[in-house]
Amino acid sequence: MQVVFERGVYLPEIDLWLDSLRKKDTSLISHAHSDHTARHLRPVLTPNTLLLLSDYLKKSDPIPLSYHEPLDCGKYTLTLYPAGHCLGSAQSLIQSKSTGERVLYTGDIKVKPSPTNEPLEAVPCDTLILEATYGRPKYVFPDQDQVLSTACNTLKNWLSQGQKPVVQGWRLGKSQEVLYHLLSQGFDMVVDDGVYQIAQIYQQAGVKFPGELRVFDGQWPEGAVLLCPPGRGMTKAVNGFRGLKVMELTGWAVDGSRGWGRRGDASLPFSDHPDFNELVEYVRRVQPKEVYTVNGFPELAAHLRGLGYPAVHLDGRRGEIQDTGFQMKMM
C-alpha cells in the first residue's frame, strides 16, 4: 500500500486521510490532541474522542465509531483499536476487501499501563504506519512506577519544607493520568481549569478518580499540589506566590532537549508515548511486512531495517521519504 505523509497520513489508492491537519471532507481523527485534528466535514473518531472534541467539531457531522466495530467503506473496512495514549485514542486498521491486506496506522500510542486510558491492543498487520516520537536509541525511559515513586517523594519533600509544588503536564491525557496517580497517593490536588474540564469528560466516560477534583481559583490551599499545563497560563496563575517548586513530567527529560527537562526544579521522564525499546517491541508484536515511521526521528526506521524489516521514515516537513542511506520503493 502506498503511503504519503504530508500534514497527515494519506493512502492514495483508497483516497483515505488519517489525522489530516488540513480540513477534509472525511478524515480519521485518531485522538483529540490538536496536532492530529482539523475541522473535517465528516470526521471518523471514537465516541470518547468525540466527547472531548464536541465543541471543536460543533459544525461537523461526525461519524462515531466504537472500538472493534468494522466500518464498511466500499473497497475496504476501517476498524479502530485502543491506543492507550489518552481517553478515546485509537489505532486504525484498514483492511482491503480485494486483497485482504491489513494496514495499521497507530496514531499516538502508549504501551505502559494507564489507569485512565483504554489499554493498547497490539494489532497484527502487513503494513505498519508507526508514530516514532521517541524513535532514537537514547530515548529509553526508566520503569514508570519508579518514576512515579520519585515524583511522589520529591513532592512530599517539597511540601514538608512548606513549599508550593506545581506539576506540569499537557492539558489532555497526561494531566488526567498524573492527577489519578497523585490522588491515589493521597495528595491534595488543585488543577488548572482546562485540566478540570477534561477530567470531567473522563468522568462522564466512566473514569473514577480516587479523590476530589478541585479547580485552582487563585487561592492555594495549605499543603496542596497544583497541576497545570506549561506555558503562559501557568506563569500567570502562579505569579506572586512564594516558595514555588516546579516539576516537569516529559519524556524529553531523558536528555533535557527541546526546551524541556531543564527549566523545572525537577524533570522526570514520564511520557504518554513509547520509548525507543517499546517502539521496537511493538513492531515485533504486530509482525508487519513493511513499516513506515512518521514524526519523530529516522533512526528508528534504520534500526528496524537492521532487524530485517523493510522500513522507511517519512518526513512530514517535506512530505517525502527521508533518505538515510537506504533507497527503497514501497508500494
Ligand SMILES: [Zn+2]
Ligand atoms: Zn497525542
